[in-house]
Amino acid sequence: MGMKRLxxxxxxxMIFLTLGCEKNQVIEEEFxxxxxxxxxxxxxxxxxxxxxxxxxxxxxxDVNIEIYSNASNRxxxxxxxxIDGAMTDFIAVATNVDGGFKIKATTMTDGIFPVLSTQEVIxxxxxxVGMMEVSVSNYLIDKWLSDRYExxxxxxxxxxxxxxxxxxxxxxxxxxxxxxxxNGEVQGLIKTMYGQDDxxxxxxxxxxxxxxxxxxxxxxxxxxxxxxxxxxxxxxxxKVIDLLVEKIPNIAPEAKELILLPTYKEAALPSEEYLQExxxxxxxxxxxxxxxxxxxxxxxxxxx
Numbered sequence: 001m002g003m004k005r006l007x008x009x010x011x012x013x014m015i016f017l018t019l020g021c022e023k024n025q026v027i028e029e030e031f032x033x034x035x036x037x038x039x040x041x042x043x044x045x046x047x048x049x050x051x052x053x054x055x056x057x058x059x060x061x062d063v064n065i066e067i068y069s070n071a072s073n074r075x076x077x078x079x080x081x082x083i084d085g086a087m088t089d090f091i092a093v094a095t096n097v098d099g100g101f102k103i104k105a106t107t108m109t110d111g112i113f114p115v116l117s118t119q120e121v122i123x124x125x126x127x128x129v130g131m132m133e134v135s136v137s138n139y140l141i142d143k144w145l146s147d148r149y150e151x152x153x154x155x156x157x158x159x160x161x162x163x164x165x166x167x168x169x170x171x172x173x174x175x176x177x178x179x180x181x182x183n184g185e186v187q188g189l190i191k192t193m194y195g196q197d198d199x200x201x202x203x204x205x206x207x208x209x210x211x212x213x214x215x216x217x218x219x220x221x222x223x224x225x226x227x228x229x230x231x232x233x234x235x236x237x238x239k240v241i242d243l244l245v246e247k248i249p250n251i252a253p254e255a256k257e258l259i260l261l262p263t264y265k266e267a268a269l270p271s272e273e274y275l276q277e278x279x280x281x282x283x284x285x286x287x288x289x290x291x292x293x294x295x296x297x298x299x300x301x302x303x304x
Contacts, residue, residue, distance in 0.1 A: 032218035034211070035064040037074040037086035040159065040248045041177035042261055043109035043203050044087065045240045046229040048247050053232060055225035061218055067248060070158045071132055078103065084211035085219075089136035089202050090270075090278045093297045098290040102209035104299035107223060107267035108201040112178035112260045113140055116166055116189040126150045130162040130174035136202045137175040139281060144194035145173075160250075163187075179244055182255035193260070200270035202278065212299060223302040227266040237261055267303040 038044045047065065050056055056063045066083070068074035075092070077083045079101060093105050113136070126149065131137035133155040145151060154171055156162040163184050165171040176184060185191040207219055233240055241259055245251045275294035283290045 031060050031062045032215055032221075033062045033064065034085065034215065034218055034222055035066070035083040036222075037077050037083040038065060038067045039071065039074065039087050039177060040067055040069060040180050040251075041087070041111050041203075042179060042240075042244060042259070043111045043177070044248070045233060045244060045261075046109075046226045046264060048243050049233055049240070050225040050229035052243060053229060055228045056222070059221040059225055061221055061225065063222070069160060069249070071135065072157045078206075078208065081208060081210060084215065085205060085207040085222075088204060088206055089139070090204055090275060090297060091136060091139050091202065091282050092134055093204065093206060094275075094279050094282050094290055094292055095134050095286070097296050098292045103206045104209070104212060105204040105206050105269065105297055106212075106219065106299050106302045107205050107226070108265075108270060109203045109205055110201055110262035110264050111136075111203040112181075112193075112262050113137070113175050113195075114178060114181040114191045114193050114260065115141075115145070115173055115175050116163070116181055116184040116191055117173040118166065118169060119190060124149070124172060126152070127172040128152045128154055128170075130154050130156050130165055130171040132157050134282070134286070138285065139202060139278070140195065141175055142281070142285070178261075179248060179251050179255055179259045182258040182260075183250070183252050185258050186252045186254045191258070200274045207299075216301075220302050223267045227304075230264045230266050233264050269298050269300055269303060 036047065038047065051063060051065065074086050078086045087109055090105065093103065096103055129141055129151050131141055131153060138153065141151065156165060159176065159180055162174050163176065163180065166174045166184065166189060167187055181191050212219060240261060241256055244259065245256050272294040275297055279290055279292060279294065
């Protein structure tokens with residue numbers, strides 16, 4: 001009788017342990033991991049806010065976020081499939097897709113791009129401007145400054161190196177994302193806004209074809225969390241400043257009062273006409289005809 005009771009107890013324990021393991025397995029499977037590469041820019045705010053508020057977790061997402069100071073490193077991570085998605089711009093998307101790299105922009109992001117300069121060059125006609133070649137920085141410098149100055153473009157991918165070149169007088173001007181631009185202002189550089197009145201943003205969030213195909217539900221939930229975070233930010237924009245200073249590396253505490261913020265918008269994509277304008281500019285700038293159309297650059301299934 002004692003032996004039967006022991007066998008029964010052991011059997012119940014085995015069933016309990018099996019059910020427990022299955023339950024844990026189900027919990028683990030409910031969470032899908034997405035890895036996202038960001039740049040040190042105010043565009044990151046909805047993503048950082050979604051993480052802080054627990055919106056990703058509520059939707060069953062485990063989102064790994066890495067902030068890159070060098071767009072080339074972010075690009076390498078994207079192409080090697082180390083990350084599923086990244087913050088970039090439509091100029092880069094056009095050249096990537098034309099080159100055969102299968103990514104799609106799923107939403108615009110909202111950035112602010114002040115120009116930093118030294119006191120001595122404000123009245124100059126010929127200037128040396130630091131930027132990244134295939135990027136929003138080159139596009140916006142042309143758009144904002146080409147009718148004001150004769151521009152010698154100097155391509156420096158690393159944002160800290162570009163900032164240092166202006167501070168040392170090696171360059172006259174450079175375009176930087178906010179809040180990095182406010183770091184330069186703290187160092188004594190002049191921060192000037194030349195544009196920022198477009199209906200559409202040249203900045204965007206992209207995902208690889210592999211992520212869109214294999215993790216489409218997770219990507220959809222990511223955008224849902226993004227939109228929830230935008231609503232939180234717009235209710236109280238002051239929350240964003242502290243979050244950006246906390247999360248973006250090497251932002252000086254003194255820059256906190258200087259940071260300019262965009263009006264954050266829920267996930268959306270630009271018009272085909274706007275994208276064609278960017279494709280045409282990129283073709284002309286690179287002296288290469290791009291064989292892509294606007295709809296080749298975007299995937300609208302994740303926006304309302």
